[in-house]
Structure formats: C-alpha cells, structure tokens
Amino acid sequence: xxxxxxxxxxxxxxxxxxxxxxxxxxxxxxxxxxxxxxxxxxxxxxxxxxxxxxxxxxxxxxxxxxxxxxxxxxxxxxxxxxxxxxxxxxxxxxxxxxxxxxxxxxxxxxxxxx
Amino acid sequence: xxxxxxxxxxxxxxxxxxxxxxxxxxxxxxxxxxxxxxxxxxxxxxxxxxxxxxxxxxxxxxxxxxxxxxxxxxxxxxxxxxxxxxxxxxxxxxxxxxxxxxxxxxxxxxxxxx
Numbered sequence: 001x002x003x004x005x006x007x008x009x010x011x012x013x014x015x016x017x018x019x020x021x022x023x024x025x026x027x028x029x030x031x032x033x034x035x036x037x038x039x040x041x042x043x044x045x046x047x048x049x050x051x052x053x054x055x056x057x058x059x060x061x062x063x064x065x066x067x068x069x070x071x072x073x074x075x076x077x078x079x080x081x082x083x084x085x086x087x088x089x090x091x092x093x094x095x096x097x098x099x100x101x102x103x104x105x106x107x108x109x110x111x112x113x114x
Numbered sequence: 115x116x117x118x119x120x121x122x123x124x125x126x127x128x129x130x131x132x133x134x135x136x137x138x139x140x141x142x143x144x145x146x147x148x149x150x151x152x153x154x155x156x157x158x159x160x161x162x163x164x165x166x167x168x169x170x171x172x173x174x175x176x177x178x179x180x181x182x183x184x185x186x187x188x189x190x191x192x193x194x195x196x197x198x199x200x201x202x203x204x205x206x207x208x209x210x211x212x213x214x215x216x217x218x219x220x221x222x223x224x225x226x227x228x
Contacts, residue, residue: 032215034215038157041202041222041224042219042221042222043116043118043204043206043219043220043221043222044157044204044217044219045116045219046215046216046217046218049215049216087157089215091215101147101149101159101160101161101162101170101172102147102149102159102215102217103159104156104157104158104159105156106156107156
C-alpha cells in the first residue's frame, strides 16, 4: 500500500475553510483515497472517499489532481467541533476495506480556535 | 451512533490475566475488524473476519485471538496480558463488496493492565 504523508498538526479559526493535504507518491492504479476523522476516545468516522478530480458530500470536499500523488481534504466553515484527528488513507479498490484492514498513519491534529 | 456495539466499555485487569472483548456489528454487516490504539503505536489493524471466517491478519500477537460467531458478533481474546497491552480496542464492521471503504467503528473498549 502507498505510504501517506500529512501534516502532524494544524490550527485554524471558526468559520474558516481548512485544507489538509496528503501526499501519496506511490499510489497504485486501483487505489482509492479515503479520509477518516477521530475525536478523542472515540472510534474513527469515515468522511469521504475519492479516486480522481473532486468529490463533495455534506461535510467535506476531496480534491485529487490528475497525477493522484496528493489529495486535499477541504472542510468548509469549520467550527470548534471539527477539532479532531484527520487520517488520510490509501486503500485498494473501491471496496478494498472489505478485503483488508485499514492502515492508519499518525494523522493530522486539527485544532479550531474561537 | 455507528450501530456497532462493544462491551465492556472499560476493563482493568492485572498482568498475566486473560480477557474477552465483545463486538456486535451493524445489522447486515458481514465483516468485523479489530483495531488496537495505543499512544506509542497509533491505530493498528489486528484482524478481520468475514461471515465467520478469518479473512485478513494485521499486527496481531500470538497471545491474541479472535472469532466470529454464526450470529456475526465477534470476540477478541487477549491472554497473558502485559502492561504494554493497555490500549483502546476498537471493533469496526462493513458490508464487504460495497462501493466504498467505509468501516463503522464502535465506541471502543479501554483496557488497562496493571
């Protein structure tokens, strides 16, 4: 599986847009990019998944350039409750999570201030 | 609420002991995954079961074992416990074959080994 690199921590203010970039230089053709969010002492929660270009859902957008060697998770108008750890994962196939466990890195500690 | 339940929520025991952690997946999910999260190792995949059969193994110690029962609930058995086994243990479930890598995590069991 491709190794991912993301910032250890970031901070921002309420109401701002936050972009977290993840590098995955060795991503393979069948790999998808998946992001999870984790609050302290809780299990991770799926945020979004994409293969290329842009994916948007009710909580975030995921931008993936044509070479797919990086991706950016965009959180619009963050609030204090968005303070959490965000994990970027590269997984095999669109349902690869059904075949293997997820490999989590250190994640990005996002701190939102008032 | 992810729909995945785990019991107990907290468990305190002594070194050398054996414990069993229990997980009930979301209704309809056939895959169950176990993860360990400790401060120094982060979130690590241990093992996956699919419809009663072991499907994938991660960084699971030989002292640890798991099984999935016909009703699809799963148990993780940890034996000869050591101080370093103190961690949060998460169970997750998914419907294998879906067009997504979304796994649903339970609230976790916090194990403290004294």
